[in-house]
Amino acid sequence: MTDKLSVVGKSVTRFDAVDKVTGKAKYGIDLKVEGMLYGKILRSPYPHARVIKIDTRRAENHPRVRAVTTINDVPKITGAIGHLMTQEGRDHLYLHDNIVRFIGDPIAAVAADDLEAAQDALSLIHVEYEELPAVFDPVEAMKDGAPVIHTEDNNIAFHVLKEIGELDQGLEETDHVFEERYYTSKQKHATMEPTSSCVADYSQNGRLSVYSSTQRPHVSKLYLAKAFDLPVSKVRIIKPYTGGAFGGRDYLIHGLEIMCTSLSMKSGSPVKISFTREEDFIATEARHPFIIDLRFGVTDDGILKAMEMKCVMDVGGYGAHAAGVMTNALTKGVLIYKCPNITFEGHSVYTNKALCGAYRGYGNPQINFAIESLMDQIAEKLGIDAVELRLKNYRGLNELDPLSGQRIESDGMTECIEKAAEKFDWIGREKRKVANGTKRTGTGMCCLIHHSGGRFAIPDPAAATVMFNSDGSVNLVTAAADEGQGNRTVLAQIAAETLGLDYEQVSISSEPDTDMTPFDSGTHGSRQTYAGGIAVKRAAEKAKDKLLDLAAQHLEARKDDLRIGDGFIFHVDNPSINILVSDLLTALQFEDLSKGIQVMGTSTGVAPAVPTIYGANFAEVEVDMATGEVRILKFVCAFDVGKAINPAHVEGQIIGGEVTGMGYALTEGLITKDGKIMNPNFGDYRMLRACDVPKIDAIIVESPEPSGPFGAKGVGEATNAGTAAVIANAIYDAVGVRIEDLPLSQEKILHSL
Amino acid sequence: MLYINIKVNGKEYELGVKPYETLLETLRDKLGLTGTKLGCGDGECGACTVNLNGKAVLSCLTLVAQTDEKEILTIEGLQNGAELHPIQESFVENSAIQCGYCTPGLVMSAKALLEENGDPTDENVREKIANNLCRCTGYEQPVRAILEAAKKIRGENDR
Numbered sequence A: 001m002t003d004k005l006s007v008v009g010k011s012v013t014r015f016d017a018v019d020k021v022t023g024k025a026k027y028g029i030d031l032k033v034e035g036m037l038y039g040k041i042l043r044s045p046y047p048h049a050r051v052i053k054i055d056t057r058r059a060e061n062h063p064r065v066r067a068v069t070t071i072n073d074v075p076k077i078t079g080a081i082g083h084l085m086t087q088e089g090r091d092h093l094y095l096h097d098n099i100v101r102f103i104g105d106p107i108a109a110v111a112a113d114d115l116e117a118a119q120d121a122l123s124l125i126h127v128e129y130e131e132l133p134a135v136f137d138p139v140e141a142m143k144d145g146a147p148v149i150h151t152e153d154n155n156i157a158f159h160v161l162k163e164i165g166e167l168d169q170g171l172e173e174t175d176h177v178f179e180e181r182y183y184t185s186k187q188k189h190a191t192m193e194p195t196s197s198c199v200a201d202y203s204q205n206g207r208l209s210v211y212s213s214t215q216r217p218h219v220s221k222l223y224l225a226k227a228f229d230l231p232v233s234k235v236r237i238i239k240p241y242t243g244g245a246f247g248g249r250d251y252l253i254h255g256l257e258i259m260c261t262s263l264s265m266k267s268g269s270p271v272k273i274s275f276t277r278e279e280d281f282i283a284t285e286a287r288h289p290f291i292i293d294l295r296f297g298v299t300d301d302g303i304l305k306a307m308e309m310k311c312v313m314d315v316g317g318y319g320a321h322a323a324g325v326m327t328n329a330l331t332k333g334v335l336i337y338k339c340p341n342i343t344f345e346g347h348s349v350y351t352n353k354a355l356c357g358a359y360r361g362y363g364n365p366q367i368n369f370a371i372e373s374l375m376d377q378i379a380e381k382l383g384i385d386a387v388e389l390r391l392k393n394y395r396g397l398n399e400l401d402p403l404s405g406q407r408i409e410s411d412g413m414t415e416c417i418e419k420a421a422e423k424f425d426w427i428g429r430e431k432r433k434v435a436n437g438t439k440r441t442g443t444g445m446c447c448l449i450h451h452s453g454g455r456f457a458i459p460d461p462a463a464a465t466v467m468f469n470s471d472g473s474v475n476l477v478t479a480a481a482d483e484g485q486g487n488r489t490v491l492a493q494i495a496a497e498t499l500g501l502d503y504e505q506v507s508i509s510s511e512p513d514t515d516m517t518p519f520d521s522g523t524h525g526s527r528q529t530y531a532g533g534i535a536v537k538r539a540a541e542k543a544k545d546k547l548l549d550l551a552a553q554h555l556e557a558r559k560d561d562l563r564i565g566d567g568f569i570f571h572v573d574n575p576s577i578n579i580l581v582s583d584l585l586t587a588l589q590f591e592d593l594s595k596g597i598q599v600m601g602t603s604t605g606v607a608p609a610v611p612t613i614y615g616a617n618f619a620e621v622e623v624d625m626a627t628g629e630v631r632i633l634k635f636v637c638a639f640d641v642g643k644a645i646n647p648a649h650v651e652g653q654i655i656g657g658e659v660t661g662m663g664y665a666l667t668e669g670l671i672t673k674d675g676k677i678m679n680p681n682f683g684d685y686r687m688l689r690a691c692d693v694p695k696i697d698a699i700i701v702e703s704p705e706p707s708g709p710f711g712a713k714g715v716g717e718a719t720n721a722g723t724a725a726v727i728a729n730a731i732y733d734a735v736g737v738r739i740e741d742l743p744l745s746q747e748k749i750l751h752s753l
Numbered sequence B: 001m002l003y004i005n006i007k008v009n010g011k012e013y014e015l016g017v018k019p020y021e022t023l024l025e026t027l028r029d030k031l032g033l034t035g036t037k038l039g040c041g042d043g044e045c046g047a048c049t050v051n052l053n054g055k056a057v058l059s060c061l062t063l064v065a066q067t068d069e070k071e072i073l074t075i076e077g078l079q080n081g082a083e084l085h086p087i088q089e090s091f092v093e094n095s096a097i098q099c100g101y102c103t104p105g106l107v108m109s110a111k112a113l114l115e116e117n118g119d120p121t122d123e124n125v126r127e128k129i130a131n132n133l134c135r136c137t138g139y140e141q142p143v144r145a146i147l148e149a150a151k152k153i154r155g156e157n158d159r
């Protein structure tokens, strides 16, 4: 570990801040390419139907229409990155069929000279459907005789059963058994830039260039190449600035890049498709709703002896994340507490509703809401302090992870809980309780874990190249996709620190381009600071090593005696033996005609581990018993991030995540009636606004991760995992009602009082 | 087609516009000022906020025909040469920008707010920017940035 850090740990300004604050940053939706056409997608009005015939002739004859494509021309992508691991998986990345499975499922698309013409032409396409019986409830969908949405029996897209120890025995050995059922809602990412815009351009030299706001440029490249039978080398993904992602831009957007590419191939011109906000709401991914049955056995003194968790997850019409999200709910559910007897069973089930996918937390906000609500009930029933109950049971340092078999090496849970409890004044909470007219206050807490990356479950490579320029400055090249988290800034900090340079000396382009970067699995699962950071650090170390080798030759000194600092390479014992880094690099590149060397380092590979991120939340709320309205009065949270490379970014991640968590807890959720989304706009889908949220105290805990760059692990996905539970617990404390069905809306609270 | 004269970021334009054309469309599609963002087109997100004669308006709900003879300020017109406006500077310094998509709208709301009230409280700011949705920051750092910008601007006025 480096003892004195000069760039890491500093809240340097993100490198793209000025472009963003002056309006210069170009997002997908802002892009214009010479000769570009405008595309629009025709969507299914039925939740489940067979498309018998698509007559596009009238649309094609429209004077301003240049191309029409349909689901008969292009496949749907139904695979996730895990599919790349086996031949069988690779064979099932795509689905070629004429079935539409939710209202809004793409059927055809047109490209025209202008958007109006494209829109008009959609109404000229005549589609003949055979309506099929639809099913909207995952429990109904699992029953024998339910309409079959894909080919699987009982619509089960994924099933998992994990048994650790002996559940029955554990339940027998306990003094108390607690059982509850929980429901969670379908939260929308609702990124401020509608998901999504893309420009596909197949007009040059048989190469396909796609501007796509994807979190995984290289995976998107691979998927598009295979879909159109192009050599992977001929496909280029360029990711422009992206107005938020949160998992919603994992891989390709359902129907978007595929149809856009097809239109470009047919028309020979670049084509742009942008979704409207309504399309974003009805036809892009959302958070999977869960039904969770818990049965926990606990001893009198609050030790968990048995945990049974049964989950049914509604995946909607397509299930690229059917396995991933359920598996992540499993790992978080199994690993949070060191219970010896655990059974987790999960069913991911297709329904004829809009598709679900990756969303910050990835199954954790659902399972955490259930577990931490039940833990609160247990604490109350047994008369044990909620904090103490967590501290007694959580799986901490040196405990064995029963899933990976690895020992837990970093551990900040105790510190998170204790620091947040102190700042919150948990001890003094009873004294603060107010009953004023119809208003009651209450407090609650919860804890959570998450992980950095998916290295043990899915292909998860990271890569980076560090190149010295002749003036001593450095270019950092990586495919890390930055959707606003600031990971590219953080990676530049890691490179600068490793090389002994100032942050300003490391330059990184605003957004990645697959033509210029080695394969990186992308930005997901809180992995870029950790796994991406490891790759950058290794690449920088290689470049530095090379530089010192060459300096040693040049100065006729031993490499081990040389140091870099203040722009010089110097002898540690005799600083008069030195050379300016820029002089050496200039000599190597240009002066010595026998050399011509660019000093650089590249690293590719996976991170060694999947470190655990810990967190604790404390909330104080006021509930108005006359209206059911909840106000969050105070919110303190702490997260163990290993090492905050950029503390201001970490704070931003924490607060931003908690606020979307507050929306998940209190107001958000898509409402579907017979497969139709009833609230596809910001008026009816209520997200929290600045006046709705309190000041949030975000405490950063740094329990170093030995394998992480400068001790860092991730944070982003952990930050909204425990918000619903802490608010539910505080509401219970205030008014004595426990609502087990998200969101904890005003109506539901009023109704249960 | 209607013909109007507008001033955008200090520059005069004579434009032929459609009766139902929004100011947002004119700015983005005709004038190439894509700093003003489209978030919903329904008046619900604030991403399209610009200043019209000094007041914050939602450009997606404003018909451009109604802005005839008026002055419009967008995010692109806020800085003075290479020098950022104190609000912009403060957003940069306070890490109030993540994806940045809501940022132009937030900054333009803040501009109008600070013109009206140079010494706002945390609560004033939260109320005034309630029209601006931000999905990344949770509002804390932007609120901090606006309060700090107010201080900066007051300091400048003192000088």
Ligand code: FES
Residues within 6 Å of the ligand: B037, B038, B039, B040, B041, B042, B043, B044, B045, B046, B047, B048, B049, B058, B059, B060, B061
């Ligand atoms: S785009 Fe104008 S308010 Fe959303």
Ligand code: FES
Residues within 6 Å of the ligand: A192, A243, A244, A484, B096, B097, B098, B099, B100, B101, B102, B103, B133, B134, B135, B136, B137
């Ligand atoms: S910074 Fe992303 S929406 Fe505000």
